[in-house]
Amino acid sequence: MATSKKQQILDSALALFSQNGIHATSTSSIVKAAGVATGTLFHHFPNKEALITELYLSVKKDLAQQAVQTTEQVPTLKAKAECFWNNALDWAINNPQKLQFCQQISTLQILSHQNRLQVFRQELSFLIDLIETGQQQGVLALYPIELMAENCEGLFFSTSRYFIENEKMSNNQQHRDAAFNMFWHALTK
Amino acid sequence: MATSKKQQILDSALALFSQNGIHATSTSSIVKAAGVATGTLFHHFPNKEALITELYLSVKKDLAQQAVQTTEQVPTLKAKAECFWNNALDWAINNPQKLQFCQQISTLQILSHQNRLQVFRQELSFLIDLIETGQQQGVLALYPIELMAENCEGLFFSTSRYFIENEKMSNNQQHRDAAFNMFWHALTK
DNA sequence: GTCTATATATAGATAGAC
DNA sequence: GTCTATCTATATATAGAC
Numbered sequence: 001m002a003t004s005k006k007q008q009i010l011d012s013a014l015a016l017f018s019q020n021g022i023h024a025t026s027t028s029s030i031v032k033a034a035g036v037a038t039g040t041l042f043h044h045f046p047n048k049e050a051l052i053t054e055l056y057l058s059v060k061k062d063l064a065q066q067a068v069q070t071t072e073q074v075p076t077l078k079a080k081a082e083c084f085w086n087n088a089l090d091w092a093i094n095n096p097q098k099l100q101f102c103q104q105i106s107t108l109q110i111l112s113h114q115n116r117l118q119v120f121r122q123e124l125s126f127l128i129d130l131i132e133t134g135q136q137q138g139v140l141a142l143y144p145i146e147l148m149a150e151n152c153e154g155l156f157f158s159t160s161r162y163f164i165e166n167e168k169m170s171n172n173q174q175h176r177d178a179a180f181n182m183f184w185h186a187l188t189k
Numbered sequence: 190m191a192t193s194k195k196q197q198i199l200d201s202a203l204a205l206f207s208q209n210g211i212h213a214t215s216t217s218s219i220v221k222a223a224g225v226a227t228g229t230l231f232h233h234f235p236n237k238e239a240l241i242t243e244l245y246l247s248v249k250k251d252l253a254q255q256a257v258q259t260t261e262q263v264p265t266l267k268a269k270a271e272c273f274w275n276n277a278l279d280w281a282i283n284n285p286q287k288l289q290f291c292q293q294i295s296t297l298q299i300l301s302h303q304n305r306l307q308v309f310r311q312e313l314s315f316l317i318d319l320i321e322t323g324q325q326q327g328v329l330a331l332y333p334i335e336l337m338a339e340n341c342e343g344l345f346f347s348t349s350r351y352f353i354e355n356e357k358m359s360n361n362q363q364h365r366d367a368a369f370n371m372f373w374h375a376l377t378k
Numbered sequence: 379g380t381c382t383a384t385a386t387a388t389a390g391a392t393a394g395a396c
Numbered sequence: 397g398t399c400t401a402t403c404t405a406t407a408t409a410t411a412g413a414c
Contacts, residue, residue: 021212021297021299022212023210023211023212023213024212100296103296104296104297107289107292107293107296107297108210108293108296110210141367141370141371143367143370143371144351144358144364144367146351146355147348147351147364147367147368147371148371150347150348150350150351151344151347151348151351151371153347154343154344154346154347154348155340155343155344155347155375157343158339158340158342158343158344159336159339159340159343161339161343162333162335162336162339162340166335169333175333175336178330178332178333178336179336181330181332181378182330182332182336182337182340182375182376183375185374185375185377185378186344186371186372186374186375187371188374189370189374
């Protein structure tokens with residue numbers, strides 16, 4: 001067996017959640033798509049909510065790992081930000097279902113406080129570090145840090161949507177440059 | 190009777206949709222909250238989807254009317270954009286449930302193609318005009334227009350969320366200036 | 379771990395009286 | 397227009413065999 005039944009369930013859930021919406025997707029449709037039995041789903045997950053949470057944590061972990069990739073050796077802060085930005089964008093373009101699912105979680109405010117904290121530590125601490133360093137260096141504007149973080153996420157989502165909807169542009173350097181410039185200029189004076 | 194039963198249903202639906210999610214809200218919970226009978230809801234709306242659509246169109250119309258308010262007499266393009274931006278932000282801060290509902294519709298892609306077009310004409314044509322005029326005047330950057338429009342919406346949503354979550358800052362001029370600067374600098378070179 | 383069969387609640391929607 | 401009563405399908409979840 002190449003992938004476990006549990007993984008098949010997670011994969012099918014992601015596909016259906018992103019296509020039809022989390023709350024509009026029944027557990028029975030998930031097991032049907034995964035080709036497993038009802039009992040199998042509820043053996044691996046105590047309930048639907050636990051399935052959603054586990055899927056989300058794994059997706060966010062995946063994004064975090066891709067985003068920080070190769071950003072360590074980069075010299076300037078701007079180059080580091082650009083590397084981070086392009087890594088995240090590549091991830092979104094290559095994983096449109098995962099991006100859609102993340103947006104739903106963000107919009108629907110489904111996560112418990114504890115799980116939101118966990119994701120924050122996994123992913124956003126890197127972003128906060130980058131903003132604070134940039135502010136200390138005088139490179140980034142001295143706007144409220146929470147506003148900057150929120151807008152970074154917002155721009156990441158909207159830009160990703162643009163490239164997913166216009167997939168022919170995802171490797172067009174002019175469009176990629178425009179996207180990064182909008183992001184970067186929003187953060188600088 | 191101050192408000193009609195139909196309006197009570199729409200009001201209760203908005204409150205429940207924004208709090209629990211559109212798909213997680215049952216029609217029975219709506220009629221219960223509105224204090225009306227099941228049959229009354231299905232007399233005014235053929236089904237749940239029609240209720241969602243009608244609510245969304247009215248909410249977007251509301252936003253569009255608030256946003257363009259007093260922007261006509263403003264001289265420069267930047268001042269016009271700032272007026273538009275602040276009108277929209279004020280609307281969001283004063284109508285957090287409506288904003289939340291709009292975000293859900295946007296994320297969940299619930300609308301039919303026809304209804305999306307209707308909203309586009311109502312609201313986004315104004316934004317597209319502004320961007321194109323700014324590009325012709327050399328004030329705005331020559332980025333792909335769809336990317337710019339998508340990012341404008343994204344920044345509007347994320348900035349609104351920031352002020353709704355930190356409501357004490359919603360009248361703080363420094364924070365409001367920071368928010369507009371991020372928006373404006375994203376669009377200019 | 380995986381399955382089938384089933385329990386129980388609730389979903390969206392309709393019929394028809396008033 | 398508004399109500400009560402009700403229909404049918406489907407939701408999440410469990411029990412227990414293999």
